[in-house]
Amino acid sequence: MCWMALIPVAIGLAGSMMQAQGQKENGAFQSAMLTQNAKYKQQTADETINAGNTSADWQRVRAAQAGGTQRSVQAANGIDVNSGSAAQLQDDTAMLGELDALTIQNNAARQAFGYREQAKQDFLNANQSVKNGNTAAMGSILGGIGGAFGSFAGAR
Numbered sequence: 001m002c003w004m005a006l007i008p009v010a011i012g013l014a015g016s017m018m019q020a021q022g023q024k025e026n027g028a029f030q031s032a033m034l035t036q037n038a039k040y041k042q043q044t045a046d047e048t049i050n051a052g053n054t055s056a057d058w059q060r061v062r063a064a065q066a067g068g069t070q071r072s073v074q075a076a077n078g079i080d081v082n083s084g085s086a087a088q089l090q091d092d093t094a095m096l097g098e099l100d101a102l103t104i105q106n107n108a109a110r111q112a113f114g115y116r117e118q119a120k121q122d123f124l125n126a127n128q129s130v131k132n133g134n135t136a137a138m139g140s141i142l143g144g145i146g147g148a149f150g151s152f153a154g155a156r
Helices: 002-076 084-155
Strands: none
Touching: 002 084
16 A cells, blocks of 8 residues: 555656756757847847948948039039138038948947847846756756655655
C-alpha cells in the first residue's frame, strides 16, 4: 500500500518538472525574440545614419544648384559675381545649405542613438528573460518537491 501513496507524489514531481521545463523554454523564447528585435533596431540605426548622410548630400547639391542659379542670374544682369553683395549672397547660400545638411545629419544621428539605446535595453531584457525563466523553473521544482514531501508525509 505504501507504493500506492507514491503515485500522486511521482505525478506531482513530474508535473513540476514539466512546468519548470516550460518556464525555461518560455524564458529562452522571450530572450531570442528580444535579441532579434535588438538586432533589427541596430540595423535600423545604421540605415538611419546612411539615409541621413544621403539626404545631407542631396541638400548640399540643392544648395550648390541654388548658388549656381544666383550666380548666373547676377551675371546675366551685369553684376560682378565675385565681389560685394553678390559674392556675399552666394557665400550665405552655401553656408545655409551646409547648415541644413549638418542639421539633417544631426537629426539622423539623434534618431539612430534612440534606436541603439532601445537595442541595448532589449539585450538587457533578453538576458533577464533567461534568468527569470530559470528562476521560475527552480521555483516550480522546489515547490513540487515540497508538495511531494507534504503529500508523502500526509499519506503516512
